[in-house]
Amino acid sequence: MFYPFELEKYLEMLLPPRDELLLEMEREALVETIPVVTPAVGHFLQLLLETAGARSILEIGTATGYSTIYLARGARQTGGRVLTIDMNKGRMDRAVEYIAKAGLKDLVEFRFGNALKILPELSGRFDFIFVDAAKGEYRQYVELILPLMADGGILVLDNVLFRGWVVPGSVYDSKYNNMVETLRAFLQYLAELPGYKLSVLPFGDGLAIVRKNGPFEKTLPKNSSCKEQKE
Numbered sequence: 001m002f003y004p005f006e007l008e009k010y011l012e013m014l015l016p017p018r019d020e021l022l023l024e025m026e027r028e029a030l031v032e033t034i035p036v037v038t039p040a041v042g043h044f045l046q047l048l049l050e051t052a053g054a055r056s057i058l059e060i061g062t063a064t065g066y067s068t069i070y071l072a073r074g075a076r077q078t079g080g081r082v083l084t085i086d087m088n089k090g091r092m093d094r095a096v097e098y099i100a101k102a103g104l105k106d107l108v109e110f111r112f113g114n115a116l117k118i119l120p121e122l123s124g125r126f127d128f129i130f131v132d133a134a135k136g137e138y139r140q141y142v143e144l145i146l147p148l149m150a151d152g153g154i155l156v157l158d159n160v161l162f163r164g165w166v167v168p169g170s171v172y173d174s175k176y177n178n179m180v181e182t183l184r185a186f187l188q189y190l191a192e193l194p195g196y197k198l199s200v201l202p203f204g205d206g207l208a209i210v211r212k213n214g215p216f217e218k219t220l221p222k223n224s225s226c227k228e229q230k231e
């Protein structure tokens with residue numbers, strides 16, 4: 001049985017207290033139904049990024065910047081930077097304000113537009129990539145992301161279990177059949193990607209963790225910083 005709500009509430013109880021800014025963003029996301037990551041997922045992203053020592057960080061799906069704050073706080077520990085992409089101008093403008101309020105503005109570069117257009121324009125390598133955008137486009141993002149991944153780099157994708165319905169035997173409304181089938185096929189594609197390892201973690205809305213084989217360089221490769229990409 002899959003009890004995401006109870007699981008998430010319990011995991012949240014085990015987290016350190018969150019500051020007022022994150023709590024305000026959570027309240028706002030709830031009221032406006034902006035599907036931000038759960039606190040447990042945000043905490044995990046930061047922990048994983050710091051554990052890897054990742055420095056060149058890419059996010060697809062900024063929204064108002066809740067997950068970006070966790071990524072940028074991790075980047076502050078590793079000496080890294082975050083490039084974050086979203087196609088919703090209103091949300092991105094708010095993210096810019098929140099990141100400034102969090103004192104992280106020097107660590108984050110914002111790119112407004114469709115990730116499917118922006119990703120092919122990026123050069124260099126990223127050692128940590130977080131995808132939390134349109135589930136139906138995940139396969140397309142990944143095909144564009146793979147050439148951008150550093151050896152040993154980590155790709156995390158949110159929502160891959162889609163409320164647990166991707167697990168065979170789940171009961172859900174037939175209007176979600178297409179999305180569930182698309183996500184099952186997508187996870188199978190990730191599982192069979194040569195040169196990469198996949199683990200799927202059943203918390204939040206389901207996280208796929210993909211690691212590119214090879215030694216992790218732990219340094220910013222030339223031409224890979226967000227700043228350089230901007231220039």
Ligand SMILES: C[S@@+](CC[C@H](N)C(=O)[O-])C[C@H]1O[C@@H](n2cnc3c(N)ncnc32)[C@H](O)[C@@H]1O
Nearest residue numbers: 036037061063066067086087088114115132133
């Ligand atoms: C689930 S929200 C992101 C939440 C955010 N990661 C957080 O946890 O705080 C998804 C965002 O992806 C953006 N998005 C969807 N498709 C996109 C695309 N093709 N290119 C850029 N952004 C996209 C939407 O505008 C939306 O703000």
